[in-house]
Amino acid sequence: MSQTDTASGGGQGLPPANTPPANTPPKAEAPSHRGARLRRRARSLGGLVLSLALTLLGLLLITFIIGRVMPIDPVLKVVGERATQAQYDAAYQAMGLDKPIWQQFLRYVSEVLRGDFGRSISTGHPVSEDLKRVFPATVELATLGTLIGVCVGVPLGVIAAARRGGWIDQIARVLALVGYSMPIFWLGLMGLLLFYGILGWIGGPGRQGIIYDGMVPTVTGMILIDSLIAGDWGAFRDAFSHIVLPASLLGYFSLAYISRMTRSFMLEQLSSEYVTTARVKGLSEARVVWGHAFRNILVPLITVIALSFGGLLEGSVLTEIVFSWPGIGQYITKALLAGDMNAVLGGTVLVGACFVGLNLISDLLYRVLDPRAS
């Protein structure tokens, strides 16, 4: 693009708004071009939504196929081992398994769209109800963990890059190394032993203490938020004392990842020419780093954060098990071991949809944050 750019606008200043040079977009939009710019935006947004819909459909296709190829007879799971042939056949037909495969898929898609994932054989509840119960627990933990990871990891990575080789950089390096190499269940157990068992500073496993169990009316399913809505400070404190350790652990692991990525993004920006320009202007190093370089890493950084958040939304099984945290990771794992395919696939679709949603959000932010995007 650079060739035509340089040739077209270079000598004569901006080309007049109403006569853009042949097949080069006009530089610096005139007001009259704003409509066109909006239309272009709308069209690309439409494309984005379409590609998301296709992604979701692909996800459903995959979960559907997995459901069919698993060596688990869905009918048998429903009617039980001792059903008669007639009972079996009736259930077989009721589940639509005698229909052509594409009809089965359409039926599956329409069920999922209605939020119907079938019944979980291990809990006996509809899978959607189970998910409503377990997913908020994971979301709460993942959000808090990511918050810690971002609030500590981003500044740490930025400072480590700005003072490359300094003591903060060294500390960040060690922290990340430990974060990458330490098994989380071990850290979790040690943390429980120390802070709960010995010091008694925090609540033990689970989301709540026994006295508060079920005391707060469920609104969002996230106890921290629900207890705030109910104005119940005791319940809030109790829930916080339970979540603080697992959230810190997840936060530590996401911090390790986020700070490393932030650092390498920043190093790349800090060696670029516009940073020298900013220094030549006489700006303070803080303004050079945060006002110039940092603004340029926001787009890739958001993708990294979204990925790390998505990873935590899958439910970190080990953390959930160590802390008896009734989240989606545990739920899916148990369902998998029990051959409870409805629950497994329902959970998978939910997590997959979250990934797609996060992707959408980071895509939209990219359009907002980078003027070159549209």
Added chain:
Amino acid sequence: MSPLLSVRNLRVSFPTRSGTFDAVRGVSFDLGRERLGVVGESGSGKSMTGRAILGLVRPPGRVTADRMELDGQPILNLPERQMRALRGARISMVMQDPKFSLNPVMTIGRQITEGYRLHTRTTPQAARDKALEMLRAVQIRDPERVFDAYPHEVSGGMGQRIMIAMMLAPDPEILIADEPTSALDVSVRNEVLRIMDKLVRDRGMGLIFISHDLNLVAEFCDRVLIMYAGRVVEELPAHDLKNARHPYTQGLLNSLPRLDHPVERLSVLQRQDSWRDEEIATPFPGGL
């Protein structure tokens, strides 16, 4: 009268695995309110000289000099805070490629006003007026529109004029132009240079014009320093380039195509090891 900028025995060195590497090895010159060209091949230390003057050689690079004075004030290795007060306000620099030297996610207006407001502490409105005035001064026809545009929305030639407007807004006394046109299309090169030249002369500034291009330097400068391997090998008035005595300068001149005296083949510069270190006829006889 003391010169604007006075540099003696400037050295810039970098530690490397195989010992220290000297990028600049004892450069000396004075700059008045004039246009000083610096010519030399790639890696000869031209940019490093400019950066050393601005205090922008990052560690582990080391800068030493017997003297580095701005208007009689020593500026070598000043504390960072004092150096920042000089940068932009009294010495400024335009770099090679506006595509990379403008911040892609900040509007052009903000980038211009930012430095100006820092050094003058004026209101946003006054800074905006100044920025528009500067954009007009570099012959941008539609300054209001460009003010709100982003760097990717302007062409290379305009980008470089914007850089010049930005760097001259706080009224520095010295401008270092580090190959300001080598990334530009040939057709806009001269225009950008003429605009820069006019502004620099109208303001009575000192200009250090770094370039590969002897012809360009001869046209736009009063005096020329020829650098080779981190040293100044020759210094002479721009109109006097033909009379260069140093074989390196003569070699450079002979490898230029000439309209008045066409030749079948341009001669290729043959470098000699002795140029690196031999004592040259110093422009400051008797030492400094």
